[in-house]
Each structure stands twice: as C-alpha cells, then as structure tokens.
Amino acid sequence: MIYLDNSATSFPKPETVGQAMLNFINNIGANPGRSGHVLSIEAAKVVYYAREEIAELFGVSDPLRVVFSSNATESINMAIKGMCKPGDHVLVSPMEHNAVMRCLENCRSHDVSFSVLPSNDEGMVLVDKMAEAILPNTVLIIVNHVSNVSGLIQPIREIGKTAKELNIPFLIDAAQSAGVFDINMETDNIDLVAFTGHKALYGPQGTGGLVIADEFSHDRIAPLKYGGTGSKSECEVQPSFLPDKFESGTQNAVGIAGLLEGVKYIKKIGLDNIRAKEKELAKRLYEGLSSIPGIKIYSKNNENYASTIPFTIDSITTSEISDILNEKYGVLCRAGLHCSPGAHSKIGTYPDGTARLSPGWFTTQEEIDKTIEAIKEMVNGS
Amino acid sequence: MKSYGYVLFYSTSAALRTEKVAKILNIPVKLVSVPRQLGSDCGVCIQFDTAYEEGIRELLESKRIEYSRIHI
Numbered sequence: 001m002i003y004l005d006n007s008a009t010s011f012p013k014p015e016t017v018g019q020a021m022l023n024f025i026n027n028i029g030a031n032p033g034r035s036g037h038v039l040s041i042e043a044a045k046v047v048y049y050a051r052e053e054i055a056e057l058f059g060v061s062d063p064l065r066v067v068f069s070s071n072a073t074e075s076i077n078m079a080i081k082g083m084c085k086p087g088d089h090v091l092v093s094p095m096e097h098n099a100v101m102r103c104l105e106n107c108r109s110h111d112v113s114f115s116v117l118p119s120n121d122e123g124m125v126l127v128d129k130m131a132e133a134i135l136p137n138t139v140l141i142i143v144n145h146v147s148n149v150s151g152l153i154q155p156i157r158e159i160g161k162t163a164k165e166l167n168i169p170f171l172i173d174a175a176q177s178a179g180v181f182d183i184n185m186e187t188d189n190i191d192l193v194a195f196t197g198h199k200a201l202y203g204p205q206g207t208g209g210l211v212i213a214d215e216f217s218h219d220r221i222a223p224l225k226y227g228g229t230g231s232k233s234e235c236e237v238q239p240s241f242l243p244d245k246f247e248s249g250t251q252n253a254v255g256i257a258g259l260l261e262g263v264k265y266i267k268k269i270g271l272d273n274i275r276a277k278e279k280e281l282a283k284r285l286y287e288g289l290s291s292i293p294g295i296k297i298y299s300k301n302n303e304n305y306a307s308t309i310p311f312t313i314d315s316i317t318t319s320e321i322s323d324i325l326n327e328k329y330g331v332l333c334r335a336g337l338h339c340s341p342g343a344h345s346k347i348g349t350y351p352d353g354t355a356r357l358s359p360g361w362f363t364t365q366e367e368i369d370k371t372i373e374a375i376k377e378m379v380n381g382s
Numbered sequence: 383m384k385s386y387g388y389v390l391f392y393s394t395s396a397a398l399r400t401e402k403v404a405k406i407l408n409i410p411v412k413l414v415s416v417p418r419q420l421g422s423d424c425g426v427c428i429q430f431d432t433a434y435e436e437g438i439r440e441l442l443e444s445k446r447i448e449y450s451r452i453h454i
Contacts, residue, residue: 033394036415036425041394048398062445064395231393241448244393 001330002367006360007148007176007308008334009198009205014265017202017258024257032253034230043253050260051243057263058193058211059184065212067246068256072175073099074224075194075210078246079171080104080140082221086111088139091130091168093154095123095147095343099194100173123147123346124304127158131166140169145183146176149343149354151282151299151308153181160189169216175199176306179266180275191216200274200360202266203259206252218242225249266361274361281359281368282307288372292379298347298354310347310354313379321355321378329374333357387435388420389428389442390450397426400447404428409437420453 003011024046030039032047051063060066069075076099084090084107092100094116104114118129125143141163143154156172163170171192174183178193179200185193190213197207212218223238227248232239239245266274286301286309294314299305313321322335336353337344344350359368391397397413404411412429420427430438432454442449 034425041413041426044394044398048395048402051395052402062399064399064447229393231391239392241392241396243395 001332002363002371004331004333004357004359004363004367004371006199006363007338007356007358010200010202010360010362012362013202013204013258014262016261016265017204020261021204021254021258024254028253028257031230031250034250046257046260047251047253050256050263053260053263053267054195054209054211057178057183057267058195059186059188060211061214062242064242065214065218066209067212067243068207068209068251069246070206070252071198071208072173072194072196073208075196075208076100076142076171076173077103078210078224079192079194079221080107080142081224083140083169084110084112085139087137088112089135089137090114091117091133091138091141093117093123093125093143094119094346095144095149095152095154096142096340097144097148097173097175097343098339098341099175100142100144101342117141117143119346122300122304123150123152123343125154125159127155127162130159130162134166134168138168140171142171142173144173144176144343146174146181146306146308147340147343148176148308149298149338149340149349149356150310150347151176151306153177153304153306156183156190157188163191164189169220176308179263180271180278180306182271185211185213197255197259197262200266201259202262202361204255207255207259210246212242218245221246223248269361277361278307278359278363281363281365282309284365284368285309285357285359285372288368289375292372292376294379295375298349307359309357310349311357312349312352312354313375316378318353318355321375324378325355325371325374328378329370331371331374385432386429387432387438387452387454388414388417389430389438389452390416390420391427392448392450394426396447396449397428399445400428400442400449403441403445403447404430404438407437407441409434409441411438 032043197203
C-alpha cells in the first residue's frame with residue numbers, strides 16, 4: 001500500500017507517538033490540572049510540555065498562550081466567533097478551506113460580512129493591494145498558509161507586515177504548513193495561528209490548537225465554550241487567564257501526549273530537512289506525471305508550492321482515478337473538492353475537483369516511482 | 383533552619399510554568415500539594431525558600447504569570 005494522503009492526515013506516525021499514547025492511557029491516565037495527586041500532576045506535565053514544544057515551534061515565549069482544541073477547524077471557529085461582532089468585516093484569501101468559509105457564512109446571520117483579498121491567478125495574495133481591500137470595519141485578516149488544494153504557499157511574512165501596518169489582527173490557518181514550514185509569530189507579525197495535530201505535526205487526530213502571539217491581547221477574543229477548567233472552581237464566571245479561558249472541559253491529554261512526541265520528532269529531524277525531502281518527492285512526482293499525455297497538474301514545481309500535487313486526466317473522472325489507484329494499485333489519495341470549493345474555483349477545477357497526491361516525511365522515492373507507473377498504466381488502459 | 387513560602391495559583395498550568403522558569407533561573411523551587419491551611423483550587427503550588435522571595439516575585443512579574451497569592 002502506498003499512502004499519498006498526508007494532506008488529509010499524515011500516516012504512518014513516528015513510533016513514539018503511539019507509544020506515548022499507550023503509556024499515557026495505561027500508566028498516567030488521570031485528569032490534567034484537576035487534582036493535586038501524582039497522576040494528575042503527571043498528566044498536567046505532559047500537557048504543559050506539549051505547550052512548551054508548540055510555543056517554541058511558533059516563536060512564542062509564553063507556553064500558556066498555546067490553547068488546545070480538537071483541530072484547526074475548532075481553533076478557527078474560536079478566533080472568528082470570538083472576535084467578530086455584528087457589523088464587523090473579515091478579509092480572507094481566495095484559497096480558504098471550509099473551516100473558514102462555513103464559519104464566516106454562518107456569521108453572516110450575525111451581521112458579520114467578509115470579502116476576498118486581491119490575488120493573482122494562482123490565488124496568491126497581492127500584498128501591495130491589501131490596503132485597498134481594507135474597510136473601516138475590518139477586524140481580522142485570515143490566510144490559509146499552504147493550500148490544501150494546490151499546495152500554494154502564501155507570503156505570510158509580507159502579509160503579516162502589511163497587516164501590522166494596517167493595524168488589523170492576522171490569523172493564519174496552518175493546517176497544511178505547521179511542521180514543514182518555519183512559522184515565527186513574532187518576526188512574521190502573526191497574531192493567531194490555528195494548527196492541527198494530525199497532519200505534518202505527526203500527532204493523532206483530535207488534537208490541535210490556537211496559538212496567541214505574546215503581544216496580542218486575548219481580551220479581544222471571547223471564549224467559544226464555557227465550563228469547568230479545574231481553576232477558580234468557586235466562581236461561576238469563566239476565568240479570564242490563559243489557557244483556561246478557552247479550554248473548558250477535560251482536555252484530550254492522551255492525544256496531546258501523542259502530539260508532544262510528534263512535535264519532538266519533527267524538531268529532531270528539522271523542518272528544513274522535512275521540507276527538502278518533501279520538495280524532492282514532489283519534484284519527482286511532478287516531473288513523472290508531466291510526461292504522461294492527457295494529464296493536467298494544477299500545482300507548480302517551484303518555490304511557491306508545497307508537496308501537494310493535484311491533477312486531472314482527460315479521459316477519467318477524479319473519483320475514478322482515486323478508485324482505480326486504490327483498488328488496482330494500492331495507492332491511496334483523495335479526489336474531489338477537498339472541503340475547499342472556493343479554492344477549486346480559483347484554480348479552475350470547480351465543480352469536478354482534482355485527484356490529490358500528497359507525500360509526507362515517510363514517503364519513499366520508490367513509492368513515488370510506483371505511483372507514476374500506476375498512473376501511466378491507468379491512462380494507457382483507459 | 384529554612385523557612386518556606388508558597389505561591390498559590392488558579393491553574394496547574396501556571397504552577398508548572400513557574401516551576402520550569404524558576405529552574406532555568408536557578409531558583410530552587412518544589413511543586414507540592416497545597417498545604418491544607420492555605421487551601422486552593424488547582425491542588426498544587428510552588429514551595430520556595432523565603433531567601434528567594436524577591437526572585438520569585440520578579441519571575442512572576444516578568445513572565446506575567448497569573449497567580450492567586452504568595453504566602454510567606
């Protein structure tokens with residue numbers, strides 16, 4: 001079996017991820033931060049160490065500014081719903097996932113409006129035209145750092161610099177980028193990062209978070225959830241301090257134990273090495289596919305693209321591509337619209353979508369070569 | 383004889399952060415259960431030698447760590 005669906009969920013995981021989760025469930029098990037006994041403290045330490053690793057990964061000095069959630073979607077909802085009031089306006093890139101778009105569509109009924117930032121044909125935000133899109137009531141700029149549809153990398157550093165000059169908070173959706181690309185919230189002027197644990201951070205599903213920059217006041221965000229935090233139990237009003245303000249209910253500590261190991265693993269390898277390997281795999285895949293007649297690739301083999309390769313074949317529908325690759329060749333990929341109809345519209349692949357191949361750190365060159373051969377054979381046989 | 387002070391917190395996360403930062407700054411501290419007479423919410427607190435009181439206060443201030451109170 002050849003797994004090329006890492007943009008959806010990375011697989012396999014480093015061995016230490018599963019081991020840490022098993023150790024937590026069998027030997028620690030208690031509720032983090034709810035009691036003073038030894039196992040509760042052990043559980044709280046695991047969660048805290050994960051905060052430290054993640055804070056460092058994103059260039060944040062205070063680990064308590066890492067708020068855990070179940071995934072990037074929940075984190076994005078936290079930011080949008082927590083910051084936007086009736087009459088407010090939000091700016092987004094044209095490459096946003098439904099995590100952003102459905103939340104904003106829902107907010108329309110609360111009199112929150114949104115519009116799309118100026119971009120080039122590939123969907124890259126035109127930084128020098130950003131100011132023209134700002135309205136007096138714009139309260140947030142949201143950009144999908146790396147597109148899950150085309151792999152396009154947005155110039156977040158330049159966008160962050162401009163957002164800061166315009167004094168508008170800047171949120172990035174780092175679902176596809178965290179763990180592969182360097183993100184430093186301080187030097188890149190990013191106020192909020194929504195990340196997920198189950199992709200390039202090599203943690204389990206059900207982990208993620210919202211990271212709040214050191215200098216960004218969390219008073220500007222209202223909680224999405226209210227409830228027990230293990231702190232200030234005598235008070236029926238939600239605590240105002242981090243991370244408890246946003247972390248009601250018992251955390252997914254077993255998942256976070258796995259995420260901690262995933263993050264340690266990628267740091268040990270080094271983001272530059274991960275990016276270099278994935279770039280090499282993507283180049284090989286891109287060049288191999290380009291030589292097949294009737295195939296169209298919607299990413300580019302250059303510095304502006306990550307390792308996600310979306311393609312279509314003239315004579316075969318995208319769902320057929322994925323089915324044949326799965327059943328006949330054991331190549332696992334994802335076909336369709338990838339929860340991002342707007343991004344597909346932007347690159348001209350809506351409503352049919354694409355088949356998407358997404359290698360990860362554990363993908364080998366041999367697997368890439370076998371995949372290219374499988375697609376060649378499929379096209380010849382169609 | 384050493385005398386100890388205690389920093390009480392609203393949340394365990396803040397206690398763990400204080401413990402970690404204190405270690406980096408070479409301030410000897412210990413994460414302990416809150417002494418019964420002091421009571422508290424999150425169950426654990428930081429015990430420190432009162433000789434380091436100033437250092438502890440500076441640490442909490444400079445790192446903007448939310449705490450409930452300091453008991454000497």
